[in-house]
Amino acid sequence: MSCATTSRWIDALLDGELDPKNAAEVEGHLAGCAACKQRYEARRAVSVNVRRLELGFVAPEALRGRIGAMLEADLEAERGAEAERAVAAAPTLRLVTAQVTPLPATSASRAARGRSRWLMLAGWPVALAASALLATVLLQQRSQEADEVVAAHVRSLLADHLNDVVSTSHHTVKPWFAGKIDFSPPVPDLTTLGFELVGGRLDYLDHQQVAAIVYRKHGHVINVLASLPGRDTANIPHTAHVQGYSVRSWRQAGLNLVAVSDIDPVELANLQQGFEMPPVPAGEPAAPIP
Protein backbone atom coordinates (compact mmCIF):
# COMPACT_ATOMS: atom_id res chain seq x y z
CA MET A 1 0.00 0.00 0.00
CA SER A 2 1.42 3.39 -1.03
CA CYS A 3 1.74 6.45 1.21
CA ALA A 4 -0.81 8.32 -0.91
CA THR A 5 -3.40 5.56 -0.53
CA THR A 6 -2.68 5.18 3.15
CA SER A 7 -3.11 8.87 3.84
CA ARG A 8 -6.61 8.62 2.40
CA TRP A 9 -7.56 5.85 4.79
CA ILE A 10 -6.02 7.30 7.93
CA ASP A 11 -9.22 8.92 9.16
CA ALA A 12 -11.31 5.87 8.39
CA LEU A 13 -8.90 3.81 10.47
CA LEU A 14 -8.98 6.07 13.49
CA ASP A 15 -12.75 6.44 13.22
CA GLY A 16 -13.16 2.67 13.23
CA GLU A 17 -14.78 2.75 9.80
CA LEU A 18 -12.50 0.22 8.09
CA ASP A 19 -13.31 -3.44 7.77
CA PRO A 20 -10.74 -5.73 9.42
CA LYS A 21 -8.96 -6.62 6.20
CA ASN A 22 -8.36 -3.01 5.11
CA ALA A 23 -7.62 -1.96 8.66
CA ALA A 24 -4.88 -4.57 8.85
CA GLU A 25 -3.41 -3.36 5.56
CA VAL A 26 -3.31 0.29 6.63
CA GLU A 27 -1.90 -0.63 10.02
CA GLY A 28 0.75 -2.72 8.29
CA HIS A 29 1.85 0.28 6.28
CA LEU A 30 1.84 2.56 9.31
CA ALA A 31 4.08 0.14 11.19
CA GLY A 32 6.78 0.48 8.54
CA CYS A 33 6.41 4.16 7.53
CA ALA A 34 7.31 6.87 10.03
CA ALA A 35 5.85 9.70 7.92
CA CYS A 36 2.44 8.07 7.61
CA LYS A 37 2.49 7.00 11.24
CA GLN A 38 3.10 10.61 12.23
CA ARG A 39 0.27 11.80 10.04
CA TYR A 40 -2.00 9.25 11.66
CA GLU A 41 -1.00 10.31 15.17
CA ALA A 42 -1.52 13.97 14.28
CA ARG A 43 -5.09 13.45 13.14
CA ARG A 44 -5.86 11.09 15.96
CA ALA A 45 -4.62 13.69 18.45
CA VAL A 46 -7.06 16.22 17.04
CA SER A 47 -9.94 13.79 17.24
CA VAL A 48 -9.12 12.65 20.76
CA ASN A 49 -8.69 16.16 22.08
CA VAL A 50 -11.77 17.58 20.43
CA ARG A 51 -13.82 14.81 22.02
CA ARG A 52 -12.10 15.21 25.36
CA LEU A 53 -13.03 18.89 25.46
CA GLU A 54 -16.70 18.10 24.87
CA LEU A 55 -17.32 21.05 22.61
CA GLY A 56 -21.03 20.40 22.20
CA PHE A 57 -23.66 22.84 23.41
CA VAL A 58 -26.64 22.36 25.65
CA ALA A 59 -29.93 23.57 24.21
CA PRO A 60 -31.19 26.50 26.36
CA GLU A 61 -34.18 25.74 28.57
CA ALA A 62 -36.03 28.69 27.05
CA LEU A 63 -35.67 27.09 23.63
CA ARG A 64 -37.10 23.81 24.89
CA GLY A 65 -39.98 25.73 26.42
CA ARG A 66 -40.66 27.59 23.19
CA ILE A 67 -40.63 24.40 21.20
CA GLY A 68 -43.09 22.80 23.61
CA ALA A 69 -45.42 25.78 23.39
CA MET A 70 -45.13 25.85 19.63
CA LEU A 71 -46.07 22.20 19.26
CA GLU A 72 -49.05 22.74 21.49
CA ALA A 73 -50.19 25.69 19.42
CA ASP A 74 -49.68 23.63 16.29
CA LEU A 75 -51.81 20.82 17.68
CA GLU A 76 -54.46 23.23 18.83
CA ALA A 77 -54.64 24.80 15.39
CA GLU A 78 -54.94 21.34 13.91
CA ARG A 79 -57.74 20.41 16.30
CA GLY A 80 -59.43 23.73 15.60
CA ALA A 81 -59.33 23.05 11.89
CA GLU A 82 -60.82 19.60 12.44
CA ALA A 83 -63.60 21.04 14.58
CA GLU A 84 -64.32 23.62 11.88
CA ARG A 85 -64.61 20.89 9.29
CA ALA A 86 -66.94 18.93 11.52
CA VAL A 87 -69.13 21.97 12.02
CA ALA A 88 -69.13 22.76 8.33
CA ALA A 89 -70.34 19.23 7.64
CA ALA A 90 -73.44 19.62 9.82
CA PRO A 91 -76.48 19.86 7.50
CA THR A 92 -78.44 22.34 9.58
CA LEU A 93 -75.61 24.74 9.52
CA ARG A 94 -75.22 24.54 5.79
CA LEU A 95 -78.79 25.71 5.42
CA VAL A 96 -78.21 28.57 7.75
CA THR A 97 -74.99 29.53 6.06
CA ALA A 98 -76.78 29.61 2.74
CA GLN A 99 -79.22 32.08 4.23
CA VAL A 100 -76.49 34.16 5.72
CA THR A 101 -74.57 34.39 2.51
CA PRO A 102 -75.67 37.32 0.41
CA LEU A 103 -72.02 38.37 0.76
CA PRO A 104 -70.20 37.90 -2.51
CA ALA A 105 -68.60 34.57 -3.40
CA THR A 106 -67.26 32.16 -0.82
CA SER A 107 -68.25 33.85 2.38
CA ALA A 108 -68.82 30.67 4.40
CA SER A 109 -67.72 32.74 7.31
CA ARG A 110 -66.05 30.98 10.16
CA ALA A 111 -67.03 33.82 12.40
CA ALA A 112 -70.61 33.45 11.28
CA ARG A 113 -70.42 29.73 11.93
CA GLY A 114 -69.25 30.38 15.43
CA ARG A 115 -72.10 32.75 16.04
CA SER A 116 -74.64 30.54 14.39
CA ARG A 117 -73.89 27.45 16.39
CA TRP A 118 -76.76 28.09 18.77
CA LEU A 119 -79.05 27.84 15.79
CA MET A 120 -78.31 24.16 15.49
CA LEU A 121 -79.75 23.67 18.93
CA ALA A 122 -82.86 25.61 18.06
CA GLY A 123 -83.69 23.30 15.16
CA TRP A 124 -83.71 24.43 11.60
CA PRO A 125 -87.28 25.65 11.08
CA VAL A 126 -86.67 28.27 13.69
CA ALA A 127 -83.25 28.87 12.27
CA LEU A 128 -84.64 29.59 8.84
CA ALA A 129 -87.04 32.15 10.19
CA ALA A 130 -84.42 33.78 12.34
CA SER A 131 -81.62 33.73 9.86
CA ALA A 132 -82.85 36.45 7.53
CA LEU A 133 -82.91 38.92 10.37
CA LEU A 134 -79.69 37.63 11.83
CA ALA A 135 -77.98 37.84 8.47
CA THR A 136 -78.75 41.51 8.13
CA VAL A 137 -77.39 42.28 11.56
CA LEU A 138 -74.27 40.20 11.08
CA LEU A 139 -73.60 41.63 7.67
CA GLN A 140 -73.72 45.18 8.85
CA GLN A 141 -71.35 44.52 11.70
CA ARG A 142 -69.05 42.54 9.56
CA SER A 143 -68.72 44.95 6.74
CA GLN A 144 -67.94 47.65 9.25
CA GLU A 145 -65.05 45.62 10.55
CA ALA A 146 -63.91 44.61 7.10
CA ASP A 147 -64.04 48.31 6.24
CA GLU A 148 -61.65 49.00 9.04
CA VAL A 149 -59.23 46.39 7.78
CA VAL A 150 -59.34 47.87 4.32
CA ALA A 151 -58.88 51.33 5.79
CA ALA A 152 -55.77 50.14 7.60
CA HIS A 153 -54.49 48.69 4.36
CA VAL A 154 -55.09 51.85 2.38
CA ARG A 155 -53.59 53.96 5.15
CA SER A 156 -50.44 51.87 5.05
CA LEU A 157 -50.10 52.49 1.32
CA LEU A 158 -50.91 56.20 1.38
CA ALA A 159 -48.98 57.36 4.39
CA ASP A 160 -45.79 55.71 3.23
CA HIS A 161 -45.93 53.78 6.42
CA LEU A 162 -45.89 50.30 5.04
CA ASN A 163 -43.05 48.97 7.11
CA ASP A 164 -41.38 49.73 10.41
CA VAL A 165 -38.94 46.95 9.85
CA VAL A 166 -37.83 46.32 6.29
CA SER A 167 -36.50 42.88 5.66
CA THR A 168 -37.02 39.94 3.39
CA SER A 169 -35.97 37.59 6.18
CA HIS A 170 -38.58 36.16 8.51
CA HIS A 171 -35.74 35.71 10.98
CA THR A 172 -35.47 39.49 11.12
CA VAL A 173 -39.14 40.41 10.94
CA LYS A 174 -40.42 37.94 13.52
CA PRO A 175 -38.01 38.91 16.33
CA TRP A 176 -38.65 42.58 15.60
CA PHE A 177 -42.16 42.23 17.02
CA ALA A 178 -40.83 40.79 20.27
CA GLY A 179 -41.30 43.28 23.07
CA LYS A 180 -43.42 45.58 20.91
CA ILE A 181 -46.53 43.49 21.02
CA ASP A 182 -47.53 40.81 23.48
CA PHE A 183 -47.74 37.89 21.10
CA SER A 184 -45.51 36.49 18.41
CA PRO A 185 -47.16 36.69 14.98
CA PRO A 186 -46.38 33.98 12.43
CA VAL A 187 -44.01 35.22 9.72
CA PRO A 188 -43.68 32.31 7.29
CA ASP A 189 -41.35 32.22 4.35
CA LEU A 190 -43.70 32.07 1.35
CA THR A 191 -41.27 32.74 -1.47
CA THR A 192 -42.06 29.39 -3.06
CA LEU A 193 -45.68 30.52 -3.35
CA GLY A 194 -44.56 33.75 -4.94
CA PHE A 195 -45.18 35.95 -1.90
CA GLU A 196 -42.18 38.07 -1.07
CA LEU A 197 -41.82 39.20 2.50
CA VAL A 198 -41.37 42.96 2.54
CA GLY A 199 -41.43 43.76 6.22
CA GLY A 200 -43.61 44.39 9.22
CA ARG A 201 -45.07 47.19 11.31
CA LEU A 202 -47.36 47.88 14.24
CA ASP A 203 -50.83 49.09 13.39
CA TYR A 204 -54.11 49.75 15.11
CA LEU A 205 -57.42 48.14 14.40
CA ASP A 206 -60.39 49.18 16.44
CA HIS A 207 -58.13 50.62 19.15
CA GLN A 208 -56.27 47.38 19.40
CA GLN A 209 -52.64 47.02 18.53
CA VAL A 210 -52.07 44.53 15.73
CA ALA A 211 -48.98 43.15 14.05
CA ALA A 212 -48.91 43.81 10.33
CA ILE A 213 -46.80 41.50 8.20
CA VAL A 214 -46.37 42.77 4.67
CA TYR A 215 -45.90 40.64 1.58
CA ARG A 216 -45.82 41.50 -2.08
CA LYS A 217 -46.81 39.51 -5.14
CA HIS A 218 -46.84 40.72 -8.73
CA GLY A 219 -46.66 44.29 -7.49
CA HIS A 220 -49.67 43.89 -5.18
CA VAL A 221 -49.09 44.69 -1.54
CA ILE A 222 -50.70 42.32 0.93
CA ASN A 223 -51.13 43.27 4.56
CA VAL A 224 -51.59 40.42 7.01
CA LEU A 225 -52.88 41.74 10.32
CA ALA A 226 -52.46 39.53 13.36
CA SER A 227 -54.23 40.19 16.63
CA LEU A 228 -55.26 38.45 19.80
CA PRO A 229 -58.77 37.04 19.69
CA GLY A 230 -61.64 38.24 21.85
CA ARG A 231 -61.81 41.64 20.26
CA ASP A 232 -63.93 42.75 17.39
CA THR A 233 -61.46 41.53 14.81
CA ALA A 234 -62.97 38.10 15.52
CA ASN A 235 -66.07 39.25 13.65
CA ILE A 236 -64.39 39.91 10.36
CA PRO A 237 -65.95 37.60 7.79
CA HIS A 238 -63.92 34.76 6.38
CA THR A 239 -63.93 36.49 3.02
CA ALA A 240 -65.24 39.86 2.00
CA HIS A 241 -64.87 42.41 -0.74
CA VAL A 242 -64.80 46.07 0.09
CA GLN A 243 -64.13 48.89 -2.35
CA GLY A 244 -62.29 46.57 -4.70
CA TYR A 245 -60.17 45.04 -1.97
CA SER A 246 -60.32 41.43 -0.87
CA VAL A 247 -60.33 40.56 2.79
CA ARG A 248 -59.76 37.09 4.13
CA SER A 249 -59.61 36.12 7.79
CA TRP A 250 -58.79 32.99 9.70
CA ARG A 251 -57.77 31.73 13.12
CA GLN A 252 -54.33 30.31 13.63
CA ALA A 253 -52.34 29.35 16.70
CA GLY A 254 -54.64 31.31 18.95
CA LEU A 255 -54.50 34.47 16.84
CA ASN A 256 -56.90 36.18 14.49
CA LEU A 257 -55.32 36.76 11.13
CA VAL A 258 -56.76 38.85 8.38
CA ALA A 259 -55.20 39.40 4.98
CA VAL A 260 -56.15 42.35 2.80
CA SER A 261 -55.06 43.30 -0.69
CA ASP A 262 -56.22 44.34 -4.12
CA ILE A 263 -54.88 41.04 -5.41
CA ASP A 264 -57.09 38.22 -6.74
CA PRO A 265 -59.01 36.61 -3.84
CA VAL A 266 -57.65 33.22 -4.91
CA GLU A 267 -54.20 34.49 -3.98
CA LEU A 268 -55.35 35.30 -0.48
CA ALA A 269 -56.57 31.73 -0.17
CA ASN A 270 -53.11 30.56 -1.24
CA LEU A 271 -51.58 32.91 1.30
CA GLN A 272 -53.75 31.50 4.07
CA GLN A 273 -52.71 28.01 3.10
CA GLY A 274 -49.09 29.08 3.19
CA PHE A 275 -49.55 30.51 6.66
CA GLU A 276 -51.20 27.39 7.97
CA MET A 277 -48.69 25.02 6.41
CA PRO A 278 -45.50 26.90 5.53
CA PRO A 279 -43.88 25.45 2.43
CA VAL A 280 -40.31 24.19 2.46
CA PRO A 281 -38.18 27.03 1.08
CA ALA A 282 -36.73 26.58 -2.41
CA GLY A 283 -33.44 24.85 -2.88
CA GLU A 284 -34.02 22.19 -0.32
CA PRO A 285 -34.73 18.60 -1.06
CA ALA A 286 -38.44 17.95 -0.68
CA ALA A 287 -39.49 14.53 0.60
CA PRO A 288 -38.80 12.54 2.63
CA ILE A 289 -36.95 14.98 4.86
CA PRO A 290 -39.28 17.82 5.92
Added chain:
Amino acid sequence: VDNRVQRFSELIEPLLNDAYTFARYLARDPSAAEDIVQEASIRAFRHLDSLRSHQPRAWLLTIVRNCFYAWREKVGQAGLQSFEADSSTDEEAYGVTEEACEAQQDLDPQRILERTVKREAVREMVEALPVQFREALVLREMNDLSYREIAELTGMPIGTVMSRLARARDLLRKMWLERAAEGALL
Protein backbone atom coordinates in the same frame (compact mmCIF):
# COMPACT_ATOMS: atom_id res chain seq x y z
CA VAL B 1 -52.23 12.89 17.76
CA ASP B 2 -51.22 12.03 21.32
CA ASN B 3 -49.15 9.29 19.84
CA ARG B 4 -47.24 11.90 17.84
CA VAL B 5 -46.61 13.99 20.94
CA GLN B 6 -45.30 10.93 22.71
CA ARG B 7 -43.07 9.96 19.80
CA PHE B 8 -41.69 13.48 19.69
CA SER B 9 -40.82 13.47 23.36
CA GLU B 10 -39.26 10.01 23.12
CA LEU B 11 -37.37 10.36 19.87
CA ILE B 12 -36.73 14.01 19.21
CA GLU B 13 -36.50 15.77 22.55
CA PRO B 14 -33.47 13.80 23.72
CA LEU B 15 -31.71 14.97 20.56
CA LEU B 16 -32.22 18.69 21.02
CA ASN B 17 -28.72 19.18 22.39
CA ASP B 18 -27.34 17.52 19.27
CA ALA B 19 -29.57 19.67 17.08
CA TYR B 20 -28.56 22.83 18.91
CA THR B 21 -24.86 21.95 18.80
CA PHE B 22 -24.99 21.34 15.06
CA ALA B 23 -26.99 24.53 14.48
CA ARG B 24 -24.63 26.57 16.67
CA TYR B 25 -21.56 25.48 14.75
CA LEU B 26 -23.23 25.93 11.39
CA ALA B 27 -24.78 29.33 12.03
CA ARG B 28 -22.15 30.54 14.52
CA ASP B 29 -24.77 32.63 16.21
CA PRO B 30 -26.67 31.55 19.33
CA SER B 31 -29.99 33.19 18.54
CA ALA B 32 -29.94 32.09 14.91
CA ALA B 33 -29.20 28.58 16.16
CA GLU B 34 -32.26 28.73 18.40
CA ASP B 35 -34.43 29.87 15.49
CA ILE B 36 -33.07 27.08 13.33
CA VAL B 37 -33.66 24.40 15.97
CA GLN B 38 -37.13 25.74 16.62
CA GLU B 39 -38.01 25.63 12.96
CA ALA B 40 -36.46 22.19 12.60
CA SER B 41 -38.43 20.89 15.59
CA ILE B 42 -41.76 21.98 14.23
CA ARG B 43 -40.94 20.48 10.85
CA ALA B 44 -39.86 17.28 12.54
CA PHE B 45 -43.07 17.24 14.55
CA ARG B 46 -45.25 17.77 11.51
CA HIS B 47 -43.49 15.08 9.55
CA LEU B 48 -42.88 12.64 12.35
CA ASP B 49 -44.82 10.03 10.41
CA SER B 50 -42.12 10.04 7.76
CA LEU B 51 -39.43 9.10 10.30
CA ARG B 52 -38.97 5.44 9.52
CA SER B 53 -35.23 5.17 9.77
CA HIS B 54 -33.64 3.71 12.85
CA GLN B 55 -31.57 6.83 13.14
CA PRO B 56 -33.68 9.72 14.40
CA ARG B 57 -30.47 11.64 15.15
CA ALA B 58 -29.35 11.70 11.53
CA TRP B 59 -32.92 12.44 10.45
CA LEU B 60 -33.29 15.40 12.79
CA LEU B 61 -29.85 16.76 11.92
CA THR B 62 -30.76 16.60 8.24
CA ILE B 63 -33.74 18.81 8.96
CA VAL B 64 -31.55 21.14 11.01
CA ARG B 65 -29.17 21.37 8.10
CA ASN B 66 -32.00 22.20 5.69
CA CYS B 67 -33.19 24.92 8.02
CA PHE B 68 -29.68 26.27 8.32
CA TYR B 69 -29.23 26.58 4.57
CA ALA B 70 -32.64 28.21 4.23
CA TRP B 71 -31.67 30.69 6.94
CA ARG B 72 -28.29 31.31 5.40
CA GLU B 73 -29.78 32.00 2.01
CA LYS B 74 -32.23 34.48 3.54
CA VAL B 75 -29.58 36.26 5.53
CA GLY B 76 -27.24 36.27 2.56
CA GLN B 77 -29.93 37.72 0.30
CA ALA B 78 -30.74 40.45 2.80
CA GLY B 79 -27.04 41.30 2.79
CA LEU B 80 -27.01 41.22 6.56
CA GLN B 81 -24.02 39.00 6.80
CA SER B 82 -21.48 37.81 4.33
CA PHE B 83 -20.38 34.25 4.28
CA GLU B 84 -16.64 34.39 4.31
CA ALA B 85 -14.22 31.83 3.11
CA ASP B 86 -16.78 29.06 3.00
CA SER B 87 -15.93 28.84 -0.64
CA SER B 88 -12.71 26.88 -0.31
CA THR B 89 -12.93 23.77 -2.43
CA ASP B 90 -12.57 20.14 -1.62
CA GLU B 91 -9.76 19.81 -4.15
CA GLU B 92 -7.51 21.60 -1.71
CA ALA B 93 -8.18 18.89 0.80
CA TYR B 94 -4.81 17.23 0.51
CA GLY B 95 -2.31 19.83 -0.68
CA VAL B 96 -1.80 21.92 2.43
CA THR B 97 -2.04 18.90 4.65
CA GLU B 98 1.49 17.75 4.06
CA GLU B 99 3.19 21.02 4.88
CA ALA B 100 0.98 21.53 7.93
CA CYS B 101 2.23 18.26 9.28
CA GLU B 102 5.86 18.59 8.48
CA ALA B 103 6.33 22.17 9.56
CA GLN B 104 5.32 21.29 13.08
CA GLN B 105 7.40 18.21 13.56
CA ASP B 106 9.58 19.58 16.32
CA LEU B 107 6.68 20.92 18.36
CA ASP B 108 5.63 17.53 19.69
CA PRO B 109 2.05 18.17 18.60
CA GLN B 110 0.47 15.55 20.76
CA ARG B 111 1.73 17.05 23.97
CA ILE B 112 0.84 20.59 22.98
CA LEU B 113 -2.66 19.55 22.06
CA GLU B 114 -3.17 17.86 25.36
CA ARG B 115 -1.95 20.85 27.32
CA THR B 116 -4.26 23.26 25.60
CA VAL B 117 -7.57 23.06 27.29
CA LYS B 118 -9.35 26.32 26.64
CA ARG B 119 -12.64 25.15 25.33
CA GLU B 120 -13.87 28.48 24.02
CA ALA B 121 -10.71 29.00 22.00
CA VAL B 122 -11.12 25.62 20.35
CA ARG B 123 -14.78 26.29 19.66
CA GLU B 124 -13.77 29.48 17.88
CA MET B 125 -11.30 27.52 15.81
CA VAL B 126 -13.95 25.02 14.80
CA GLU B 127 -16.19 27.93 13.84
CA ALA B 128 -13.42 29.35 11.71
CA LEU B 129 -13.37 26.26 9.48
CA PRO B 130 -15.06 26.60 6.08
CA VAL B 131 -18.59 25.32 6.30
CA GLN B 132 -18.22 21.99 4.52
CA PHE B 133 -15.28 20.96 6.71
CA ARG B 134 -16.88 22.37 9.85
CA GLU B 135 -20.02 20.39 9.21
CA ALA B 136 -18.13 17.12 8.65
CA LEU B 137 -16.11 17.58 11.82
CA VAL B 138 -19.06 18.51 14.02
CA LEU B 139 -21.20 15.65 12.73
CA ARG B 140 -18.39 13.18 13.37
CA GLU B 141 -16.81 14.40 16.62
CA MET B 142 -19.75 15.99 18.40
CA ASN B 143 -22.84 14.33 16.96
CA ASP B 144 -21.00 11.04 16.61
CA LEU B 145 -22.45 10.08 13.24
CA SER B 146 -20.95 7.36 11.07
CA TYR B 147 -19.41 8.10 7.67
CA ARG B 148 -22.45 6.61 6.00
CA GLU B 149 -24.82 8.82 7.96
CA ILE B 150 -22.77 11.92 7.23
CA ALA B 151 -22.69 10.99 3.55
CA GLU B 152 -26.46 10.58 3.41
CA LEU B 153 -27.06 13.73 5.40
CA THR B 154 -24.83 15.93 3.24
CA GLY B 155 -25.61 14.16 -0.02
CA MET B 156 -21.90 13.51 -0.59
CA PRO B 157 -20.07 10.29 -1.47
CA ILE B 158 -18.31 8.63 1.47
CA GLY B 159 -14.95 9.39 -0.15
CA THR B 160 -15.75 13.11 0.01
CA VAL B 161 -16.84 12.83 3.61
CA MET B 162 -13.52 11.20 4.41
CA SER B 163 -11.43 13.81 2.66
CA ARG B 164 -13.42 16.64 4.23
CA LEU B 165 -12.93 15.17 7.64
CA ALA B 166 -9.21 14.78 7.01
CA ARG B 167 -9.01 18.35 5.83
CA ALA B 168 -11.01 19.61 8.79
CA ARG B 169 -8.73 17.84 11.24
CA ASP B 170 -5.58 19.13 9.57
CA LEU B 171 -6.86 22.70 9.44
CA LEU B 172 -7.98 22.55 13.03
CA ARG B 173 -4.68 21.11 14.14
CA LYS B 174 -2.79 23.82 12.28
CA MET B 175 -4.79 26.56 13.98
CA TRP B 176 -4.50 24.83 17.30
CA LEU B 177 -0.71 24.62 17.11
CA GLU B 178 -0.41 28.19 15.89
CA ARG B 179 -2.49 29.52 18.75
CA ALA B 180 -0.67 27.30 21.17
CA ALA B 181 2.62 28.71 19.93
CA GLU B 182 1.26 32.19 20.59
CA GLY B 183 0.49 31.08 24.09
CA ALA B 184 -3.16 31.84 23.61
CA LEU B 185 -4.33 28.51 24.86
CA LEU B 186 -1.96 27.77 27.67
